[in-house]
Amino acid sequence: MKNIIEIRDVKTAFGDRIIHNGINITVPKGSIYGLLGPSGCGKTTLLREMVMLQDICAGEI
Structure with a gap:
């Protein structure tokens, strides 16, 4: 089954504050996931990055 979302080693920072430090998530097609x-x-920052409203510092979505 194909993956609908793949997030690999995503890193995000605002100035000196690190928000994400190496997030990895794989969501297969047809699955339902929740962010808690x-x-x-x-x-919200991760969702904004997923829909390309915000840039990531490193990694791949």
């Missing part, structure tokens, strides 16, 4: 975590952990 506390406020301020980077969920």
Whole structure:
């Protein structure tokens, strides 16, 4: 089965603050996934990066 989303070693920072430090996620086609975590952990930032509204510092989506 093909993957619909592949995130490899994504790193994101705002100034000196590191938001993501090497995130890896693979979502197979037809799967349902949820992003869970506390406020301020980077969920919205990751979604903005996935739809190309925000640039990543390193890695690949």
